[in-house]
Amino acid sequence: MKEKIGFIGLGLIGGSIAKAIRQYYPDFELVAFDKQKETLALAAQEGIIDTACSSINDSFCNCTYLFLCAPVAYNNAYLAQLKTYLHEGCILTDVGSVKNSIHEAVKKLGLEEYFIGGHPMAGSEKSGFANAKAILIENAYFVLTPSEKVSPEKVTAYKDFIASLKAIPIIMNAKEHDFVTGTISHLPHIIASGLVNFVEQTDTANEYMKLLAAGGFKDITRIASSSPTMWQHICLKNHKQISEILDAYIHLLIETKKSVETCNTEQLYDFFDRANNYRNSIPDSSFGCIKKEFVIYCDIIDEAGGIATIATILASNHISIKNIGIIHNREFEEGVLRIEFYEELSSQKAVKLLQKYRYIVYER
Numbered sequence: 001m002k003e004k005i006g007f008i009g010l011g012l013i014g015g016s017i018a019k020a021i022r023q024y025y026p027d028f029e030l031v032a033f034d035k036q037k038e039t040l041a042l043a044a045q046e047g048i049i050d051t052a053c054s055s056i057n058d059s060f061c062n063c064t065y066l067f068l069c070a071p072v073a074y075n076n077a078y079l080a081q082l083k084t085y086l087h088e089g090c091i092l093t094d095v096g097s098v099k100n101s102i103h104e105a106v107k108k109l110g111l112e113e114y115f116i117g118g119h120p121m122a123g124s125e126k127s128g129f130a131n132a133k134a135i136l137i138e139n140a141y142f143v144l145t146p147s148e149k150v151s152p153e154k155v156t157a158y159k160d161f162i163a164s165l166k167a168i169p170i171i172m173n174a175k176e177h178d179f180v181t182g183t184i185s186h187l188p189h190i191i192a193s194g195l196v197n198f199v200e201q202t203d204t205a206n207e208y209m210k211l212l213a214a215g216g217f218k219d220i221t222r223i224a225s226s227s228p229t230m231w232q233h234i235c236l237k238n239h240k241q242i243s244e245i246l247d248a249y250i251h252l253l254i255e256t257k258k259s260v261e262t263c264n265t266e267q268l269y270d271f272f273d274r275a276n277n278y279r280n281s282i283p284d285s286s287f288g289c290i291k292k293e294f295v296i297y298c299d300i301i302d303e304a305g306g307i308a309t310i311a312t313i314l315a316s317n318h319i320s321i322k323n324i325g326i327i328h329n330r331e332f333e334e335g336v337l338r339i340e341f342y343e344e345l346s347s348q349k350a351v352k353l354l355q356k357y358r359y360i361v362y363e364r
């Protein structure tokens with residue numbers, strides 16, 4: 001019999017896992033339910049799923065894995081409905097960004113022998129199946145939080161399965177997971193959205209702030225473009241930890257304000273110096289979420305056809321451009337044209353090629 005895997009929610013993360021499974025296990029049967037019919041239609045049309053379900057129904061019988069991939073509060077709510085479809089060998093899992101609340105719900109329903117929580121530390125500010133890709137989880141940490149009563153065989157099987165999809169499994173305790181991700185992921189999303197809202201409400205009548213918002217502002221607020229529903233659910237389900245983390249962060253801001261107010265030369269230097277050193281010590285690979293961008297900058301003369309010439313050089317050498325554009329709000333001196341590629345090899349080839357044509361190219 002073919003192995004069957006079920007998905008509840010088939011957006012960015014569910015869709016990316018389904019695509020990875022389809023890539024590495026083409027014979028597996030994939031069934032999915034999503035509240036958006038268009039999503040299911042697209043997934044079926046692309047050959048990613050075999051069965052599109054309009055509800056959680058008998059198509060979910062006999063699944064080896066059941067993946068809950070909707071916003072976290074919905075995942076918790078679906079557990080009761082899935083109870084009838086669980087069998088001895090089944091692994092029930094989720095991909096939610098919060099782990100403790102789903103473990104509590106699993107315990108209440110007596111589903112511990114089936115449940116291993118999951119959280120791929122990969123993603124982006126984009127959402128939906130249309131943005132899903134198998135490569136999203138490649139080389140990304142994939143946190144697993146096994147229930148106390150789940151068998152070690154199931155944990156090993158799930159770990160091996162995740163590794164076979166080219167992600168990196170890492171076992172953690174649910175509470176510790178929520179503290180860690182609360183600090184490095186949930187807090188930053190609140191800060192980013194807060195900063196954007198602050199600028200919007202503080203901007204001058206002629207919106208100079210919006211006009212001049214430079215790379216630094218854009219770098220640290222990219223994640224403010226994420227799904228509001230997803231982040232609403234995360235804050236509601238990890239509210240205790242996030243609230244405590246916010247207290248500690250507000251304390252840090254108050255201390256920083258004191259340094260600014262009193263013009264404390266040493267404290268101010270130390271604040272930026274510590275951050276600089278710690279930030280530089282974080283390896284590119286340490287947080288799978290933030291996929292490296294493959295960007296180069298290039299000086300071009302401001303004349304008609306400047307961009308077209310570069311695009312032609314790259315295209316005629318089979319290098320695909322993901323994004324190209326002039327930077328008006330430059331933070332650093334060099335390189336007025338920003339070119340983004342899909343992968344590192346293209347970016348490296350482009351640098352060599354453009355240098356051959358005597359362009360001045362910068363990598364950051």
Ligand SMILES: NC(=O)C1=CN([C@@H]2O[C@H](COP(=O)(O)OP(=O)(O)OC[C@H]3O[C@@H](n4cnc5c(N)ncnc54)[C@H](O)[C@@H]3O)[C@@H](O)[C@H]2O)C=CC1
Binds near residue numbers: 072123129
């Ligand atoms: N976006 C990201 O970068 C990451 C998200 N996660 C977690 O993954 C889960 C899914 O997030 P994304 O895939 O990013 O969101 P998404 O918005 O791309 O996908 C969610 C999917 O669930 C469907 N859905 C929503 N409510 C539903 C319901 N009540 N019943 C059935 N289907 C429903 C939506 O139609 C959509 O297709 C969330 O729990 C999130 O915390 C985990 C890692 C990264």
Ligand SMILES: O=C(O)C(=O)Cc1ccc(O)cc1
Binds near residue numbers: 096185291
């Ligand atoms: O886009 C980014 O950098 C993210 O931080 C994406 C993300 C969002 C939620 C998660 O639970 C994990 C990763």
